[in-house]
Amino acid sequence: MNKINLVIQREYTTRVKKKSFIIMTLLTPVLLAAMLIIPGYLATKEDNQAKVIAVIDKTNITEGAIPQTDYMKFEYVSGTEVETIKQNFAKSGYYAILYIPENVLVSSKVQLYSNQQTTVGVNEHIVKALDGFFTNIKLKNENVPMDIMQRIATNINVDTIQWTSTGEEKAGSAGLVLVIGYISGFLMYFLIFMFGAQVMRGVMEEKSNRIVEVIISSVKPFQLMMGKVVGIALVGLTQFVIWIALTFGIFYGAQSVLKDKPDGNQTTSISSNIMEKGNTQIAKASSTGKYEEMFKEISGKFSAVNFPLILGCFLFFFIGGYLLYASLFAAVGSAVDNDTDTQQFMLPITIPIIVGLFVMMNAMQAPNSSIAVIFSLIPLTSPIVMMARVPYGVPYWQLGLSAFLLIISFMGTIWMAGKIYRIGILMYGKKVNYAELWKWLKYKN
Amino acid sequence: MNNFLTASNVVKQFANHLALDKVSIDVPEGSIFGLLGPNGAGKTTLIRIITQITAPDQGEVLFRGKKMTMEDVYHIGYLPEERGLYKKMKVGEQALYLVQLKGMSRTDGLKKLKYWFEKFEIQTWWDKKVEELSKGMAQKVQFIVTVLHDPKLLIFDEPFTGFDPINTNLVKNEILRLRDNGATIVFSTHIMASVEELCDHIALIDKGKTILEGNIDEVRSRFKPDTYELKFKGDAQALRNALDSGIEIMEEPTRGNIGHLILKQQSRMPVRDMVTAINSTVDIISFEEVIPSMNDIFIRAVEGTNHKQ
Structure with missing residues (x-):
């Protein structure tokens, strides 16, 4: 069909040439890559300022129990009270005051005072150190011999291992799966909504410009509608492919750049300071090593996820979900004269999308709950919900059924939208309601 | 009857009213055919049926003796009353798109557009966006796009709205020239003076019915x-x-x-x-x-049918 190609071409090129498209396309991967890199980067960097915490220990036994780190120093101050330090807190340079009361063994409570919210890292560090320390003391008080205590010390690590149908085992990553599920589900919601709305605006533009009659005197209305829907889908796919390529490009680019970077001055100087002080802690690694480790970790986790399947599913469900919604959006755009009239028809379209979004959030936690399974089969919500489930692994029959239902229903909505569209685009100055739309559906020609 | 374009007994029913009630028209080849009628008479519906935008409930449209099909729209140039252009698109690009939709190749379209743009002295508009043009300017572009692919049948619905007298004349002369080059033209308007000036044949439609049809001189003498x-x-x-x-x-x-x-x-x-x-x-x-003006005939014919009812 030569004519429908022309329509697709126009829809595609006019949109791809727009400044907003170019900016969106280039900026999003930068943000996405930043989302991948920055948390890892910050995690390796920690805080570059050493936090000094004053410890008032009423038990006088914990000195040395809390290990110093590169960024956390514990300074024991004796013969003073919290209130006294508090008064000159700003000048003292302390980050916080740790108060260990005499009855700590009974109450199991210590207090951390500060004029700011202390970080989770600091809290956890203290809790972990004191937990072990006081457990040992308690055990000692119960006359448990030292060697037994050492033998019973346990530290459980969970390695998640997933096996596939072929029996192959691989290290899983619950966290990453969750993030990927979330990102792809959310992206799906966003893309369907954004490009669906573009279809609607495109249809309304043609109608309000009064160009539509000129065009449908040479192209069938259905061809015009499908040309627009397909053209915009191609815009979406183009954008998506560029996003994926650029995100990974930037990610691996950043990897090689950071790898080659010489040791960060700050980190080295701090570690050498610590060395000089004769601290027993050994600075773990130079900064280069850290980056390398970070990227290795991220890439390693990536390899544990079935990316081809996720990408394949994403593309399929995007196309399916988009066709479903875009045709509905096209029907709405054809039925109204201006933006304000769209409201009444938009609601029934937006509600399933929003429901899908909420179920998706739920499905990330419980990907095989019955609600997640059901909504990942219902065509109006399946693209969004299914994407949250796919990274966890979905039975093939469910994927198949969901895909089948989606195909059936987008064919149905396209057919329906075509009927409404054909009448709607030539209908001016008439307030349209649902009864009217129903009539249009029943017109033969 | 061996006419170029024939609509016979066309019926079109909309939800609450009968837009066309067994309307028949015969358009002889090489003529300028005036399709007249008061507002809401069903002219646009009839034109949309001829251009295959909608299908009739009953009756048929014959084009050169055969039932009209979607393929025939390549031979039609249609300037609808409700017309516009994409505001954000450049004039040249858009004109090229529209003529390609009419089945012209890109190179042919480009060549012909260049010719017409020069003829209408609007070459400088090529790279302008449509929103920068005035209404009359946009109409000129639309006119060019309608006639560019040398259609055998041209349908103009109120072609002169938005034109100043100079451009009205320009377009009028183009219409006559197109007719002389062998095109058949269906022309719908409310401006009766231009009907007298241009049309060879007319059909007057009111309330979905043809109430008057024939050669313009014959019709006028009938009302003498x-x-x-x-x-x-x-x-x-x-x-x-x-x-x-x-x-x-x-x-x-x-x-x-x-x-x-x-x-x-x-x-x-x-x-x-x-x-x-x-x-x-x-x-x-x-x-x-004293020969009655088309204006008088129009009023008399329409009021005459109203009295009968």
């Missing part, structure tokens, strides 16, 4: 009131006496010494005898039959 306008020098009273009682005389104000009378034939007195009678009493300056 059998009156004659006479300008003369001489004795008015002598003239009155000389004229037969079968002639009703309506006097017009006399300017200077020129007498002015409207004569209405009551009995079928031959015109020649009438002239002889007048000639023998006064000096004739002019004597002509």
Whole structure:
């Protein structure tokens, strides 16, 4: 069909040439890559300022129990009270005051005072150190011999291992799966909504410009509608492919750049300071090593996820979900004269999308709950919900059924939208309601 | 009937009203056919059926003797009343897109567009966005796009709206030139003066029915009131006496010494005898039959049908 190609071409090129498209396309991967890199980067960097915490220990036994780190120093101050330090807190340079009361063994409570919210890292560090320390003391008080205590010390690590149908085992990553599920589900919601709305605006533009009659005197209305829907889908796919390529490009680019970077001055100087002080802690690694480790970790986790399947599913469900919604959006755009009239028809379209979004959030936690399974089969919500489930692994029959239902229903909505569209685009100055739309559906020609 | 375009007994029912009730028109090849009618008469619906935008409930449209199909739309150039262009698109790009939709190749379209843009002296608009053009300018572009692919059948719905007199003339001459080059033109308008000027045939539609159809001269003579306008020098009273009682005389104000009378034939007195009678009493300056304007015919025909109902 030569004519429908022309329509697709126009829809595609006019949109791809727009400044907003170019900016969106280039900026999003930068943000996405930043989302991948920055948390890892910050995690390796920690805080570059050493936090000094004053410890008032009423038990006088914990000195040395809390290990110093590169960024956390514990300074024991004796013969003073919290209130006294508090008064000159700003000048003292302390980050916080740790108060260990005499009855700590009974109450199991210590207090951390500060004029700011202390970080989770600091809290956890203290809790972990004191937990072990006081457990040992308690055990000692119960006359448990030292060697037994050492033998019973346990530290459980969970390695998640997933096996596939072929029996192959691989290290899983619950966290990453969750993030990927979330990102792809959310992206799906966003893309369907954004490009669906573009279809609607495109249809309304043609109608309000009064160009539509000129065009449908040479192209069938259905061809015009499908040309627009397909053209915009191609815009979406183009954008998506560029996003994926650029995100990974930037990610691996950043990897090689950071790898080659010489040791960060700050980190080295701090570690050498610590060395000089004769601290027993050994600075773990130079900064280069850290980056390398970070990227290795991220890439390693990536390899544990079935990316081809996720990408394949994403593309399929995007196309399916988009066709479903875009045709509905096209029907709405054809039925109204201006933006304000769209409201009444938009609601029934937006509600399933929003429901899908909420179920998706739920499905990330419980990907095989019955609600997640059901909504990942219902065509109006399946693209969004299914994407949250796919990274966890979905039975093939469910994927198949969901895909089948989606195909059936987008064919149905396209057919329906075509009927409404054909009448709607030539209908001016008439307030349209649902009864009217129903009539249009029943017109033969 | 071997006409170029025939619509026979076309019926189109919308939800609450009958837009076309067995309308038939015959458009002879190479003619300019005026499709007239008051607002809401069903003209646009009929045009949309001809252009295959909608299908009739009953009846059919024959194009060159065969039932019209989607393929035939390549041979139609249609300028709808509700017309516009993509505002954000460049003029040239857009014109090229629209003519390609009519089945022209890119290179042919480009060549012809260049020719027409030069002819209408609008080459400088090529890279402008449509939103930068005035309404009249946009209409010019639309006109070009409509006729560019040399369609056999051209349908213009109110082609002159938005044009100044100079451009109206330009377009009018183009329409006549297109007809002379062999195109058949269906022309829908409310401006009766342009109908008189351009059309060879007309059909008048009202309330979904054809109430008047035929060659324009034939239609006009059908509405002839059998009156004659006479300008003369001489004795008015002598003239009155000389004229037969079968002639009703309506006097017009006399300017200077020129007498002015409207004569209405009551009995079928031959015109020649009438002239002889007048000639023998006064000096004739002019004597002509009063032909009703399309405007009068339009009003009379439409009101006439309204009275019948």
